[in-house]
Amino acid sequence: MIEDPEEKSQLPSLNDMLHEYLNELQEDTLIDKKVRMTCKGYVEYLRIGLKGSKPSSAKWIEIGKVRKQYPHLVNA
Numbered sequence: 001m002i003e004d005p006e007e008k009s010q011l012p013s014l015n016d017m018l019h020e021y022l023n024e025l026q027e028d029t030l031i032d033k034k035v036r037m038t039c040k041g042y043v044e045y046l047r048i049g050l051k052g053s054k055p056s057s058a059k060w061i062e063i064g065k066v067r068k069q070y071p072h073l074v075n076a
Contacts, residue, residue, distance in 0.1 A: 029058075043063075046074070048070060048073065
C-alpha cells in the first residue's frame, strides 16, 4: 500500500464496514432501488431487508409487490 503523507482522508476499517452487514435489522428497511428494462417496459425494483434478518440477505422485489406487502416502506 502506498502512503501519501498529504492525504488527510482515511478509509473505513474492515471491522467498520462489516459491522453494518453483520447486525440484524431492527425493522423492515428499504436498502436500495433500481430500474430494469423488461419486455413490458421499465420496472422498478426495491431491495428490502426484513426485520430480524441481516442486510446481506435482503431481496430485490418488484415495486408493485412491495406496495402490497410492505406499504409502510413505499410512498403512495
